[in-house]
Amino acid sequence: MVKVKNPWHRPVVIFLAAVIIVGIIIMVAISVIQNKPLHQKCKYGIVLDAGSSHTSVFIYEWPAEKENNTGMVRQKHTCNVQGKGISSYSANPQGAGASLQLCMEEAKQKIPAHRHPETPVYLGATAGMRLLRMENEEASDKVLDSVAHSLKSYPFSYQGARIISGQEEGAFGWITVNYLSKNLRKPTGTLGALDLGGASTQITFVPQQNIESYDNSIDFRLYGNDYHLYTHSFLCYGKDQALKLSMGKKLESTLKADKTDPIELRDPCFHPGYNFTRTVPNVFNTPCMREMKLANETFFHVGLGNWSQCQQSIRKVFNTIDCPYSRCSFNGVFQPSVYGDFGAFSAFFFVMDFLNLTSDTLATTKQKLAAYCSTPWKKIVENHPNIKEKYLSEYCFSATYILTLLEDGYKFTSNSWKDIRFIMKIGDSDAGWTLGYMLNLTNMIPAEAPDTPLMPYEGYVTFMFLFSLLILVLLLLVYFYFRRSTRTAQKDII
Numbered sequence: 001m002v003k004v005k006n007p008w009h010r011p012v013v014i015f016l017a018a019v020i021i022v023g024i025i026i027m028v029a030i031s032v033i034q035n036k037p038l039h040q041k042c043k044y045g046i047v048l049d050a051g052s053s054h055t056s057v058f059i060y061e062w063p064a065e066k067e068n069n070t071g072m073v074r075q076k077h078t079c080n081v082q083g084k085g086i087s088s089y090s091a092n093p094q095g096a097g098a099s100l101q102l103c104m105e106e107a108k109q110k111i112p113a114h115r116h117p118e119t120p121v122y123l124g125a126t127a128g129m130r131l132l133r134m135e136n137e138e139a140s141d142k143v144l145d146s147v148a149h150s151l152k153s154y155p156f157s158y159q160g161a162r163i164i165s166g167q168e169e170g171a172f173g174w175i176t177v178n179y180l181s182k183n184l185r186k187p188t189g190t191l192g193a194l195d196l197g198g199a200s201t202q203i204t205f206v207p208q209q210n211i212e213s214y215d216n217s218i219d220f221r222l223y224g225n226d227y228h229l230y231t232h233s234f235l236c237y238g239k240d241q242a243l244k245l246s247m248g249k250k251l252e253s254t255l256k257a258d259k260t261d262p263i264e265l266r267d268p269c270f271h272p273g274y275n276f277t278r279t280v281p282n283v284f285n286t287p288c289m290r291e292m293k294l295a296n297e298t299f300f301h302v303g304l305g306n307w308s309q310c311q312q313s314i315r316k317v318f319n320t321i322d323c324p325y326s327r328c329s330f331n332g333v334f335q336p337s338v339y340g341d342f343g344a345f346s347a348f349f350f351v352m353d354f355l356n357l358t359s360d361t362l363a364t365t366k367q368k369l370a371a372y373c374s375t376p377w378k379k380i381v382e383n384h385p386n387i388k389e390k391y392l393s394e395y396c397f398s399a400t401y402i403l404t405l406l407e408d409g410y411k412f413t414s415n416s417w418k419d420i421r422f423i424m425k426i427g428d429s430d431a432g433w434t435l436g437y438m439l440n441l442t443n444m445i446p447a448e449a450p451d452t453p454l455m456p457y458e459g460y461v462t463f464m465f466l467f468s469l470l471i472l473v474l475l476l477l478v479y480f481y482f483r484r485s486t487r488t489a490q491k492d493i494i
């Protein structure tokens, strides 16, 4: 009997397999560690939202190596500038720049010093400054010069202070909510954006119908997808200016009906028992109201607390009769039918959240609001001792205005009402135009999708783990296969 020597000598095979396995483990470990997001290497950007009612400073942060991935930029910090919006400094422009100091000092603390020179800072002013420019262009230029001068005195990379257009405000709000919801690289639908400020309001969405007016159409190519957006910004239809429009109309008709002395404006949008003395110019001091020269008279603003009468009075600020297109929202502005889900933020959220009306049907919302508006003012103050009376007194008007704007203005129905999500933040970032503005100006959203599909780090680790497991199983299979075939060969020879 001849004994054949086994070519797959067991210790050699075990040693080789061990070397290969250890090699693979080391390679996988190195690759996983190298691809780990580097939390410590971040870049920053600052955007100042100079709104009509106030200015907020937003600091954004993102991993330096991954700036073109969707959803990588997050809001690191916000600071609310004390006092009113920059447009209120028309008589004292230097005050506008000075008002930013505290928040800009805070930004210096929040961003590591070695990143300051490369951190871009942008200021975008919205409807308050649009109105000031219409009223007094010289004053609006001086206010912008003042904030520009102030921002240039900080160690950041100043990139400009300007009044953004209503289209930009709408479109960048849409980019923000869709970037944060990670909708931009998926084939799924996008989220429409509804923004209610103090002096203007924006609606932006991807419509199903053709956009009949050039001014309302805006195109983007983002991550290889084309988006054809409908957007419109209604100047004077933010909640503070809409209150003035509505009160102005009531005041005009009160004065026409009979000039009682003192004038008493009986207002269904304010609670019963509410009685406040105001001056007439205080209502009419806005370019949103037709020129109406009235003496510096005072009037009593008296609440009636009647929701349906309030809605009737608010309807008068929307012209829903004239429409030069196949369909309009109001004031002769083209609007396709609302389509898809919407994120409603800024004052849409502040007001509806305060009244606990963010998740009811339209019918229930109306019922609850009617009950709220008829609650005596004394009781409202008792129930909310810590809320500023100005905010508190206006919630009935504001919520009724929101319902009327969405239903009569934008033509949401009881059915599409459920598609509106009242939101303030997505993740830890605020919904608003500022993030989209910065992403656009820093070219952080590429027009074309990167060649290799991006995989989140967790997915990458799982992939590498499964890949090594597969190699291991294959090696074992090869080992057992050869072990069996050598044994069979031995038997055959025996």
Ligand SMILES: Nc1nc2c(ncn2[C@@H]2O[C@H](COP(=O)(O)OP(=O)(O)OP(=O)(O)O)[C@@H](O)[C@H]2O)c(=O)[nH]1
Residues within 6 Å of the ligand: 050, 051, 052, 053, 054, 085, 126, 127, 128, 196, 197, 198, 199, 200, 201, 238, 239, 240, 346, 347, 350, 351, 354, 391
């Ligand atoms: N109730 C309540 N109202 C708020 C709050 N913050 C802001 N508002 C009011 O909500 C309205 C809209 O606020 P913003 O979205 O900041 O408006 P803005 O950006 O200053 O105005 P625009 O330039 O028109 O966009 C204004 O009337 C504010 O006074 C809040 O925390 N609670």
Ligand SMILES: [Ca+2]
Residues within 6 Å of the ligand: 051, 052, 126, 196, 197, 198, 346
């Ligand atoms: Ca705003």
